[in-house]
């Protein structure tokens with residue numbers, strides 16, 4: 001296949017409401033899109049970086065720079081057998097997994113559109129619809145949070161995830177349990193906000209029957225998570241720590257994680273995400289599809305991934321208007337707490353031209 005060029009495009013997508021996590025409050029998502037022109041066909045990729053390196057070391061300006069200066073030049077003039085060769089060609093370039101994931105996604109979308117083959121078929125989806133979980137941010141006071149959870153449950157969400165941080169954790173979970181009962185599928189996400197010194201405090205969450213506690217400790221602290229797992233009965237789920245199939249295998253073997261949140265952008269792409277799914281399934285480790293507040297482009301691909309057999313827990317695959325009043329694509333809408341897996345070629349969705357025009361803040365065309 002011949003890569004004719006790559007367009008980098010940044011879009012400013014206002015969030016319907018501020019989304020607060022232990023690493024800060026976001027009110028808009030500045031999304032870097034990658035459009036690959038492959039043998040005359042447009043393919044779309046979405047880079048999941050934030051503007052600042054607060055979730056991981058990657059950030060959007062850095063992704064732009066490494067795409068322009070390293071990743072796209074490495075692919076220029078290379079006759080790729082298929083999108084599966086992108087990660088091979090880019091392997092000599094260290095790190096920058098979110099930037100690599102975006103360009104692989106764009107090339108894969110173009111290849112699959114040309115073949116008339118949906119992402120779901122390529123990845124090995126076995127379901128045609130997936131249950132929706134929702135991630136609920138940190139709020140000013142508990143009654144506001146309870147109202148938000150009530151509204152999401154009325155919409156049909158199958159699972160509630162609460163962002164937590166020191167000072168907003170045990171009391172919040174207790175209030176949700178008291179209001180909505182013990183049967184509610186409930187989990188928490190700390191985004192690395194705690195240390196092993198908090199172990200006794202975190203053990204107070206064990207009484208609430210949570211599905212899991214996500215990434216309580218630092219991204220690099222696999223041994224700390226393994227120690228913590230021996231002190232808690234609530235299963236540990238890693239997110240930020242799992243950056244590849246290799247680190248997933250190490251985390252499982254060390255006992256640092258018993259559930260994995262798979263995010264294709266974080267691990268270098270949808271093909272690596274499938275490899276993590278396969279190795280986890282082979283060891284009986286359940287996985288679910290995490291979210292990075294993607295537009296409908298990344299959302300479409302995440303829904304396809306979430307339909308693989310080992311994705312046995314509801315993912316953060318919420319509907320479009322959980323985050324955006326106007327999505328880049330036709331909006332994803334829930335039916336009975338589920339989202340339909342796109343079945344059209346490639347991602348199955350594309351940016352709506354007038355919306356794309358409206359939200360674009362910058363573009364750069366890189367010929368190859």
Ligand SMILES: CC(=O)N[C@@H](Cc1ccc2ccccc2c1)C(=O)O
Nearest residue numbers: 019026029135191290291292293316
């Ligand atoms: C859905 C969810 O909780 N995602 C991430 C955190 C995250 C990631 C990227 C974000 C970008 C803009 C606003 C909030 C964001 C939250 C997580 O699982 O850890």
Ligand SMILES: [Mg+2]
Nearest residue numbers: 189214215239
């Ligand atoms: Mg997380």
